[in-house]
Amino acid sequence: MSNMVQAVRMALHVAEERHQLNDIFGEDVGPPLGGAFTATQGLRNSWNSPLDERGIVGAAIGLGLAGSRNVAEVQFCDYIFNTIDLLKLAGMVSWASNGDWNCPTTIMTPVGSGIRGSIYHSHSFDATATHIHGFKIAIPSRPVDAYGLLLSCIVDPNPSLFLIPKALMRTRSAPGEEIPGVEVDDRALSKMIDAPLGDRSKWASQWPDTPDLFIPLGEGRTVRRGRDLTIVSYGRTLPLCAAAAEQVAQESNGAIEAEVIDLRSLCPIDWPRIQESVKRTGRFLIVNEDTEVTNFGEHLMRLAVEQLFYELLAPPKLLAGAAVPGIGLADNLEAASVPQLPSILQAIRDLANESP
Amino acid sequence: MPDDTALPPELQLRIHDLMVRARCLEERLIQMYKQGDGYFWIGGPGEEAFNVPLGLLIHKGQGPQFDYMHFHYRQSATMLALGAEPIDSLRQMKNTATDPYSGGRNFSNHYSVRKWNVVPVSSTIEVQYSMAPGTAMVQKRAGGKGITIVTGGDAGTAEGDFATCMVWSSRPANPLPVLMIVTNNKWGISTSSEGQHGEKHVADRGRPFGIESKTVDGNDPENAYREIQAAMEYVRTTRKPFLLEAVVSRLYGHSSASGANPVIDEADCLKGFEAKLERRGLRTRAEMDALRAKYLLEMQEAHKQVRQEPQPDGSTIFDHIFQTRDLVRGG
Numbered sequence: 001m002s003n004m005v006q007a008v009r010m011a012l013h014v015a016e017e018r019h020q021l022n023d024i025f026g027e028d029v030g031p032p033l034g035g036a037f038t039a040t041q042g043l044r045n046s047w048n049s050p051l052d053e054r055g056i057v058g059a060a061i062g063l064g065l066a067g068s069r070n071v072a073e074v075q076f077c078d079y080i081f082n083t084i085d086l087l088k089l090a091g092m093v094s095w096a097s098n099g100d101w102n103c104p105t106t107i108m109t110p111v112g113s114g115i116r117g118s119i120y121h122s123h124s125f126d127a128t129a130t131h132i133h134g135f136k137i138a139i140p141s142r143p144v145d146a147y148g149l150l151l152s153c154i155v156d157p158n159p160s161l162f163l164i165p166k167a168l169m170r171t172r173s174a175p176g177e178e179i180p181g182v183e184v185d186d187r188a189l190s191k192m193i194d195a196p197l198g199d200r201s202k203w204a205s206q207w208p209d210t211p212d213l214f215i216p217l218g219e220g221r222t223v224r225r226g227r228d229l230t231i232v233s234y235g236r237t238l239p240l241c242a243a244a245a246e247q248v249a250q251e252s253n254g255a256i257e258a259e260v261i262d263l264r265s266l267c268p269i270d271w272p273r274i275q276e277s278v279k280r281t282g283r284f285l286i287v288n289e290d291t292e293v294t295n296f297g298e299h300l301m302r303l304a305v306e307q308l309f310y311e312l313l314a315p316p317k318l319l320a321g322a323a324v325p326g327i328g329l330a331d332n333l334e335a336a337s338v339p340q341l342p343s344i345l346q347a348i349r350d351l352a353n354e355s356p
Numbered sequence: 357m358p359d360d361t362a363l364p365p366e367l368q369l370r371i372h373d374l375m376v377r378a379r380c381l382e383e384r385l386i387q388m389y390k391q392g393d394g395y396f397w398i399g400g401p402g403e404e405a406f407n408v409p410l411g412l413l414i415h416k417g418q419g420p421q422f423d424y425m426h427f428h429y430r431q432s433a434t435m436l437a438l439g440a441e442p443i444d445s446l447r448q449m450k451n452t453a454t455d456p457y458s459g460g461r462n463f464s465n466h467y468s469v470r471k472w473n474v475v476p477v478s479s480t481i482e483v484q485y486s487m488a489p490g491t492a493m494v495q496k497r498a499g500g501k502g503i504t505i506v507t508g509g510d511a512g513t514a515e516g517d518f519a520t521c522m523v524w525s526s527r528p529a530n531p532l533p534v535l536m537i538v539t540n541n542k543w544g545i546s547t548s549s550e551g552q553h554g555e556k557h558v559a560d561r562g563r564p565f566g567i568e569s570k571t572v573d574g575n576d577p578e579n580a581y582r583e584i585q586a587a588m589e590y591v592r593t594t595r596k597p598f599l600l601e602a603v604v605s606r607l608y609g610h611s612s613a614s615g616a617n618p619v620i621d622e623a624d625c626l627k628g629f630e631a632k633l634e635r636r637g638l639r640t641r642a643e644m645d646a647l648r649a650k651y652l653l654e655m656q657e658a659h660k661q662v663r664q665e666p667q668p669d670g671s672t673i674f675d676h677i678f679q680t681r682d683l684v685r686g687g
Contacts (some may be wrong), residue, residue: 001419050527054486055520062504065475066420067684069496085480086487093543096475097468098459134677157682165591246413 001172002182004187006255008039008164009142009193010110010179011150012071013207017046019155023063023292025049026056026073026108033202035171036075037110041195044204056061057107061090061159069154074109076117076202077125082315084128090159091134106160111139112236113338114167119326122334124290126235130266130299136160136217137266141238143173145264148215156217165235167220170194181210193201220270222277226259228352229283232274232300234263236274237287237339245345248352258285271303278304282313284352289338292320314354317345363578366636369411371577372633375404375626376644377651378433378561381442384655385464386616387448390655393663394449397616398428399465402607403539405625406574409581410537411437413588416472416525419499424473424491426484426506430464430539431477436505438472443658453668460668470683482512485521485536492525492532492676501592503533510601511559519646525564525597534565535587539574541606564600574602575625641664 001271002010015021024040030048034041049056053074057239060072074080078099080087093103113122118179129137136158146164172186173179181190192206220232223242226249233241238260245258259277284304286297297318303315321327321338328334339347362368382401389397411434415423428436431443444456451460457468458476468476475491478484484506492504506521539559541673556559560613562569568590571666572583580602583651605622609615631638639647680686 008441020499033414043678049531050523052520052523054516055489057522058483058517058520059490059493059524060487061485062424062426062492063494064490065487066424066491066494067682067686068490068494069685089476089480089483089487093476093678094679096462096466097470098455098461098477099679100468100470100683101476102681104682104685132669133357136678157679157685157687184491219656271378 001174001186002143002179003022003170004140004143004164005037005039005169006189006193006305007147007179008041008150009041010210011147011205012043013039014210014212015151015154016043018212019151020069021045021154022068023047023070025070026219027051029073034195035073038044038194040073042193048083053079053083054086055120057086060105060107061086061103064103064159067281068226071106071108071154073109076121077109077111078123080109080125081264087132087135091132093134094158095134100156103156103159106162108162108164110166111163112167112168114165114236116329117166118329118336120244122327124321124337126202126288127164127290127294127296129163130296135267138162138217139165139235139266140264141161141168141235142171142177144177144179145215145221147179148213149217149264152214152217155214163227163235167236168184168239173240179210181208184208186353199254212249215264218268218270218284220264220273221262222259222263222273224258224260225247226257226281228281229258229348230274230277230281230287231285231287231348232262233260233261234266234289235288235303236290237344238262239341240344241287241342244341244348246291247345248348250351256348257350274300275308278308279311279340282311284316285319285347285351286316287319287339287344289321291323292318292322295320314351317351318342318348324346361578362636363581368578368633368638371408371581372629372639373647374408374433374437375646378404378436379626379649379650380406380613380655381432381436382446382608384496384659388446388659390447390614392466394451394461395661396612397449398429399609400432402541402605402625403430403574404433405577405629406580406602406604407431408437409577409584410434411579412496415502415576418471418473420495421500421502422473422505423502424475424495426475426488426491426504427467427477428478428484428508429477430509432433435467442655443662445611446658446662447665450662452622452662452665453665454609454665460552461495471628471651478625480514482517483519484508484510484611487562488521488534489524489532492534493530495533496530496595500630503535503588505535507536507537507539509544510538510540510542510553510558511547512553513538514552520565522562522565526567531596532576533591533595535591536597536599538601539604540601541604543606544612545610557601559599559601567597569599569601571601571603573626575605575623577625577629595644639643
């Protein structure tokens, strides 16, 4: 079974071999390291850039304007904030030129908490990203989605942001959810595509034959069907929501069945899927780990209130990161800063049992 | 006694013609702003002696075999030399639906012409220097002689993007064909460079990176033509960067934000060149006055026409946020 970082790597390989992905670059992206999280090991077109996020994003825009598909990595989203004006410009290339130009580029960056990354390796970027209009935005929660969403980002004529939840980098595919073509066990796959420790100068990847699997940007996935409430999440908190829904169903003997939707794309969003679900359940919980003030979940909540108000059985609820400047290093500080399984369980129970 | 430094007479006359036309264009844009036919003016009067030769020397076309331009907002004379029509600048000033550069969305002199590789101009200072290495990488990989040209002012070189461009263009792993141009008018809006910049010349900053560089007189169009030509030739043939600093004048201040009024204590490149042409017997004062009158009339007529043209409909604000076709890849 592949893990998420291997899925990213395989998608990049497919794109450079079959979809004219010419440049995969950023700090430590090329050999010998192949990415801080190893997402770019063994790739033909990967290269190391100067330690300069503005240069990385700027070069990505320039490459895109010249028609060269590229994936630029900002090593942690915590370091992307000094490129916001460049991202704004990339997002408005088409609009500002009244449709004369487009800019096919993908900015890939790890996001969120979960690796005890302390103050400057734990930020989320989804709320900020969704304020940068003109970008497609994807955030996977399982390897096959990382594979298919990244391929869709790369071939899209518009700039895209591919946000990879750090905490899920090593999460393996669940049974039945493997990327087609990966038909070997974990150890065999690792031998094929993970660079060895030590000298890598003579090493080359043995890539499995994986297909062109394009998961459409804007298409969510219903992870678990349910009757009593709808949970919308993405990224690190998605598997927690799925696990919490399962646990609540069991402990309530099926009295509380939560539907769980993985949004997968933050722009465009699969609002019809959410709408259909919330209309059916009447209860709406949004879970993500970005800070709660001007959180993307608030946008979803507004849509629900404006469009589904008379079908709601309880006020929509947002469970998000605490409104604090950063995430502290100590276990207790991180746990208190972003949603964890217990707080999601409690939110589900509270919402399911809320009555006027 | 023959002047060995002179360009061929027909080229001198062509440059002069474009300089006059560009000056008339900028004066009309300022006038439009002052008459309420535009919300903001920013442009390049005073830089014609440098910007016209630049436009004449650019290898114009679409795609990596041609030059890519990452301009700032003082490039009207370059655009005219490239073949742009002045009325289109007026359309952008009046933010009409017919504005070919932005459809009424952007300020005047914020060009965007994909068929000529002129990438969208941004008001944000210096960001174009961070983008330039990207187009240059594609050109280097494509082979040929296409180069990337990036322009900006002296004050903007304080931004990190200027250093980014030097670092990325001079990487030993992949030096890039980037012509970095800094038009030095010695001002950053209302702030004099004297109090802000300790370096003697901006061009000196290229040296630690091994970037060939030069500071030149940008108020003499013949000198500018030769220096740009030499710098371009270097970049085209070596596929390495060059930093060219041109000392120029700023004849109407920073923008309409500072009044857009004539500045009388700066050298006017047009006057200097006209005196030279007269001395050389290439154009009489009467001919030059007639030329100016012709272009003033052209701008006046264009202004009248633009006033009749429609504004964009509010319902179009959602147009072109996303592309369905990959235009830059020929899709």
